[in-house]
Amino acid sequence: MLTLYRRHRDTCKNAADRYYRKCRCAVWCEGTVEGDYIRRSLKTRSWERGEELKREIEGGKNEEETKPISLQEALQKFVAECEARNLNPSTLRKYRTLTSSLKRWCADQGLAYLEDVATETVRGFRATRELAPRTASKELERLRAFFNFCIENGWITRNPAKSIKPPEVRPNPTLPFSDAEAARILANTDFRSATFFKLLMRSGLRIIDAAMLRPERVNDGKLFLYQQKTGVPVWVPLPPDLLADLAQVKPTGGFFFVVESDHSVSVAEYYRQKLTKAAKLAKVEHAHPHRFRDTFAVNLLQAGVPIEEVSILLGHTDIKTTQKHYSPWVKSRQDRLQDLVSRTWKQPKLVRIK
Numbered sequence: 001m002l003t004l005y006r007r008h009r010d011t012c013k014n015a016a017d018r019y020y021r022k023c024r025c026a027v028w029c030e031g032t033v034e035g036d037y038i039r040r041s042l043k044t045r046s047w048e049r050g051e052e053l054k055r056e057i058e059g060g061k062n063e064e065e066t067k068p069i070s071l072q073e074a075l076q077k078f079v080a081e082c083e084a085r086n087l088n089p090s091t092l093r094k095y096r097t098l099t100s101s102l103k104r105w106c107a108d109q110g111l112a113y114l115e116d117v118a119t120e121t122v123r124g125f126r127a128t129r130e131l132a133p134r135t136a137s138k139e140l141e142r143l144r145a146f147f148n149f150c151i152e153n154g155w156i157t158r159n160p161a162k163s164i165k166p167p168e169v170r171p172n173p174t175l176p177f178s179d180a181e182a183a184r185i186l187a188n189t190d191f192r193s194a195t196f197f198k199l200l201m202r203s204g205l206r207i208i209d210a211a212m213l214r215p216e217r218v219n220d221g222k223l224f225l226y227q228q229k230t231g232v233p234v235w236v237p238l239p240p241d242l243l244a245d246l247a248q249v250k251p252t253g254g255f256f257f258v259v260e261s262d263h264s265v266s267v268a269e270y271y272r273q274k275l276t277k278a279a280k281l282a283k284v285e286h287a288h289p290h291r292f293r294d295t296f297a298v299n300l301l302q303a304g305v306p307i308e309e310v311s312i313l314l315g316h317t318d319i320k321t322t323q324k325h326y327s328p329w330v331k332s333r334q335d336r337l338q339d340l341v342s343r344t345w346k347q348p349k350l351v352r353i354k
Contacts, residue, residue, distance in 0.1 A: 001058075002038065002058055002246075004027055004028070004051065004054055005029075006025040006028065007026060019289045026073070027042045027045065028040065029053070033058055036064050038057065040115075041115045042054070051331075058287065068113045068114065068155075069114050070113060071102075071114050072111060074114045074146075075146070077153075078099065078150075079092075081097055082095050090208075095142060098142050098143070099131070101125075102125060102146075110123070114150060114196065117147075119161070120159065122143060122160050126164070132157055137166040137167055143161040144161045144162060154242070168199060172265070174328070175300070176291060177287075177294075177295045182292075183286045184282035184283070187282070188278045189246075189275075189278035191249075193274040194245075195242070196211075196274075197289075200292035203223055203236045204293050204313055205223075205236075205293070206290075210257065211255075211257055211268045213256075213257060214256070215256065218238065218246060221239055221240075221243060221265055222238065223237075224234070234314075252297075269272050271289065275289055295324075296314075297310055297325075300313070301326060301330050301331055302329060302331050303331070304332070
């Protein structure tokens with residue numbers, strides 16, 4: 001025997017409205033049919049249509065059409081779709097992390113089916129995520145992508161994450177290390193870590209690319225590497241002092257900077273922790289591995305290297321990315337601005353003629 005009811009959603013503001021036809025919440029049914037427990041949305045807001053569907057289910061009809069999909073199954077199919085699209089490994093890792101966290105949180109809330117997830121559910125999930133504004137904004141985009149995938153498959157009719165506004169992101173200015181700061185950091189860590197940081201600063205590599213650097217990638221004083229984030233091949237010449245330091249580093253497992261550690265952290269995370277400790281000893285604030293890459297780019301731009309060439313060395317697929325972060329450091333622009341200001345000093349004074 002099945003019983004119809006309306007499930008409380010965003011559109012239903014008070015308890016009294018839930019059981020009246022003026023409520024715009026979907027009609028649900030709950031009960032047993034031939035000993036099988038059934039609890040599902042009938043995917044309609046019409047009470048009359050709900051009565052018809054209830055009779056069909058009790059008669060053994062329309063079983064597949066009204067069967068809801070579980071949240072776990074929807075998440076698994078979404079991750080499988082991402083894998084089939086051959087997305088970047090780092091992007092796949094972010095999707096897997098997000099889907100695992102969402103699945104655990106919904107299970108704690110007693111939400112088993114995809115249709116149980118409403119806008120307030122997504123807001124509640126986001127409130128538990130302690131993320132920086134930019135990271136939170138990217139995660140919201142991934143949530144929307146998941147629910148759009150569900151809509152395309154006909155599992156739900158609306159995206160519960162669509163109406164949620166992303167956090168305000170205030171861009172941080174590019175802040176390279178000064179020569180003194182870089183020297184103090186290198187002096188307050190071990191030789192392998194110092195060589196690793198020097199490589200970041202002299203090659204402009206991302207930390208994940210430097211962490212997995214193989215000796216065969218360095219030939220004739222130049223480093224060849226595909227940027228993992230963009231897939232763009234990049235040749236970067238290395239200075240003699242860095243080449244000499246690399247020659248003294250004993251590779252582990254075919255990699256320059258892989259270390260045997262008792263801690264279950266990635267190579268990149270290992271060196272992030274090393275940088276944090278070294279920066280604290282060197283009294284350098286806001287130290288982050290990406291600042292070595294910023295230092296590499298800014299040094300090139302201040303030396304007069306065109307921003308188009310810097311974009312290639314950084315492995316950016318779009319020069320707009322380079323311009324967004326490094327335009328204020330272009331030497332030609334600085335020189336022109338200084339010249340324009342200087343011209344105002346040389347203008348003759350205006351004399352009022354009576």
